[in-house]
Structure formats: structure tokens, C-alpha cells
Amino acid sequence: MAITISKIGVVGAGQMGIGIAHVCALSGAEVLLIDIAEDRVSDALALIERNMSRQSGRGLISAEDMAAALARVKSGTDFGLMKDCDLVIEAVTEDEEVKNAVYQSICPILKEDAILATNTSSISITRLAADTDRPGRFIGMHFMNPAPMMELIEIISGIATEPDVFESVREFTVSLGKTPVSSEDFPAFIVNRILLPMINEAVYTLYEGVGSVDAIDTAMKLGAHHPMGPLELADFIGLDTCLAVMQVLHDGLADTKYRPCPLMVKYVEAGWLGRKTGRGFYDYSSEVPVPTR
Numbered sequence: 420m421a422i423t424i425s426k427i428g429v430v431g432a433g434q435m436g437i438g439i440a441h442v443c444a445l446s447g448a449e450v451l452l453i454d455i456a457e458d459r460v461s462d463a464l465a466l467i468e469r470n471m472s473r474q475s476g477r478g479l480i481s482a483e484d485m486a487a488a489l490a491r492v493k494s495g496t497d498f499g500l501m502k503d504c505d506l507v508i509e510a511v512t513e514d515e516e517v518k519n520a521v522y523q524s525i526c527p528i529l530k531e532d533a534i535l536a537t538n539t540s541s542i543s544i545t546r547l548a549a550d551t552d553r554p555g556r557f558i559g560m561h562f563m564n565p566a567p568m569m570e571l572i573e574i575i576s577g578i579a580t581e582p583d584v585f586e587s588v589r590e591f592t593v594s595l596g597k598t599p600v601s602s603e604d605f606p607a608f609i610v611n612r613i614l615l616p617m618i619n620e621a622v623y624t625l626y627e628g629v630g631s632v633d634a635i636d637t638a639m640k641l642g643a644h645h646p647m648g649p650l651e652l653a654d655f656i657g658l659d660t661c662l663a664v665m666q667v668l669h670d671g672l673a674d675t676k677y678r679p680c681p682l683m684v685k686y687v688e689a690g691w692l693g694r695k696t697g698r699g700f701y702d703y704s705s706e707v708p709v710p711t712r
């Protein structure tokens with residue numbers, strides 16, 4: 420039987436956690452947004468307010484709904500705040516060790532029947548679930564970026580995920596106004612299995628000198644009708660996340676076609692992670708992003 424989900428915990432107040440908290444609060448749920456970094460937590464509510472104001476300015480939500488949604492979001496650094504949550508959505512860094520450490524900390528705090536969902540872009544749900552105290556109540560809930568704008572949520576059951584957990588999460592997804600698509604638990608699921616190799620190929624195209632950043636992005640926007648060029652999109656996603664997904668594809672499917680481009684590796688090693696660090700394939704220090712190659 421599907422359970423009622425009315426109190427949500429979101430772990431990780433990065434770009435995805437903030438967007439997920441935003442969507443859940445607008446749908447009427449109480450939301451707790453938790454991060455280990457004090458500055459992330461202190462910035463989070465202001466960022467959500469700014470993003471909702473933009474939606475309100477465009478007439479997508481009313482001022483009353485926005486005020487009510489903001490009143491439903493609380494943030495903090497104490498995992499203990501999540502003890503009454505029906506569903507916890509983990510959206511921390513795309514690193515299996517970091518995610519496992521979070522589960523070890525939060526599982527003893529959560530209600531026995533609470534559902535634990537991960538927003539991982541690529542990592543095996545079955546393997547992540549196996550390291551928790553609740554493989555049957557563990558599931559993948561993959562929001563797209565930016566979560567308030569994108570219509571899709573991929574839902575991924577691990578081998579042990581109970582059918583009623585899948586059904587509860589599917590119903591909850593619909594209640595958020597999103598469309599669920601079910602994916603089998605294969606590396607990077609559906610969207611990133613297709614999207615990330617394209618981004619990686621765009622970085623190879625740059626690396627081999629086939630085109631400049633501007634030429635590659637313009638070509639794909641005007642020539643393939645993509646709303647964003649692949650390098651602009653890589654900067655938006657975060658190059659650390661892009662690289663982590665390519666590594667999961669490469670390791671998990673053992674096919675050299677998924678080899679991460681050495682230029683992507685170098686950018687991540689340099690700390691040039693895209694928009695979130697102010698530099699990636701574009702430099703974001705001035706008002707208009709400037710291509711770096």
C-alpha cells in the first residue's frame with residue numbers, strides 16, 4: 420500500500436538540493452534542507468526565495484503560494500531534524516563514499532518505514548541500497564536540473580526495492596507536477612546514458628581542435644536545435660558531476676567508448692567545475708560568459 424508523504428528531508432543544499440526543496444515546498448510538503456556546510460545552509464533559503472520570485476514574476480506561481488511554500492522550508496546542519504520525515508532525498512556530491520557516509524549517519528535517525536531516495540545521476544541503486552539498513556525502502560529519484568523547471572523525474576528501483584515504495588514515490592512524483600519515467604538500474608539510467616556521452620564527445624571535439632567552444636556550442640544549438648550547447652550544458656551540470664558519471668559508465672559497462680575525455684579530467688583537477696566555481700569551458704566573472712578556448 421502506498422504511504423502518505425508529507426514531510427520531506429533533503430540532504431545536500433547544492434544546486435540540486437535547493438531545486439528539489441523548492442519543488443517539494445511548492446507542492447505543499449514540509450521540507451527540511453540539510454547540509455554539512457554552514458554557508459550552504461545559510462544561503463539556501465535566500466536562493467530558494469530568489470528562484471521562486473523569478474517564477475512569481477513570470478506569473479507561474481502566485482505571491483500567496485510562494486509565501487506559504489517558503490514558510491514550509493527549514494534548513495540546518497543537524498541530521499537529527501529529519502527524524503519525522505516520511506521521505507528523505509539525498510542530493511550530496513556524486514561520490515559513492517560520500518553518499519554511503521551520509522546513509523550511515525542518517526539511517527539510525529530515520530523512522531523505520533521512512534523511504535530513502537537518492538538523486539544520484541549514475542551510481543547503482545542496488546549497491547547504494549545494500550549499504551543501508553533499508554534496501555527495501557531505498558530508491559532512485561533522479562530530478563533534472565533545474566528541478567523547478569524540468570518536467571521529468573526518473574525513478575529507479577534497486578533489486579530489493581519494495582513495490583509499494585516504488586508506487587509511493589511514483590504517486591509523489593505526480594503530486595509534484597512532474598512526469599515519472601521508470602528506468603532499470605543500469606549505469607547512468609536513461610537520460611545520462613544518452614546525454615553524458617554526447618557531452619564527453621563535445622569535449623573530445625574541443626580537445627582534438629575540431630572546433631572552438633563557441634563553434635561547438637553554436638553548431639549544436641543551430642544545427643541540432645539544442646536549447647543549450649553541450650559545453651555550456653556541461654558547465655551548468657558541473658564538470659565534476661559530468662566526470663563522475665562518465666567514470667561510472669566506463670567502469671560499469673567496461674566499454675572504451677565511455678572513456679572520459681582527458682581535457683574534462685584536467686579541468687576537474689584544476690577546480691574549473693563550470694558555473695558553480697566561476698570557470699569551466701566559459702569564464703563567468705563578467706556579465707556575459709566568455710569562452711575560454
Ligand code: NAD
Nearest residue numbers: 431432433434435454455456510511512513539540564656
Ligand atoms: P553540488 O556540488 O552543487 O552540491 C553538493 C552538496 O552536497 C554541497 O552543498 C555539499 O556541501 C553537500 N555535501 C557534501 N557532503 C555532504 C555530507 N556528508 N552531508 C551533507 N551534505 C553534503 O552538487 P549537485 O549538482 O547539487 O549534485 C548533487 C547530486 O545530484 C549528485 O548526486 C548529482 O549527480 C545529482 N544530480 C546533479 C545534476 C546536475 O545537473 N548537477 C542533475 C541531476 C542529479
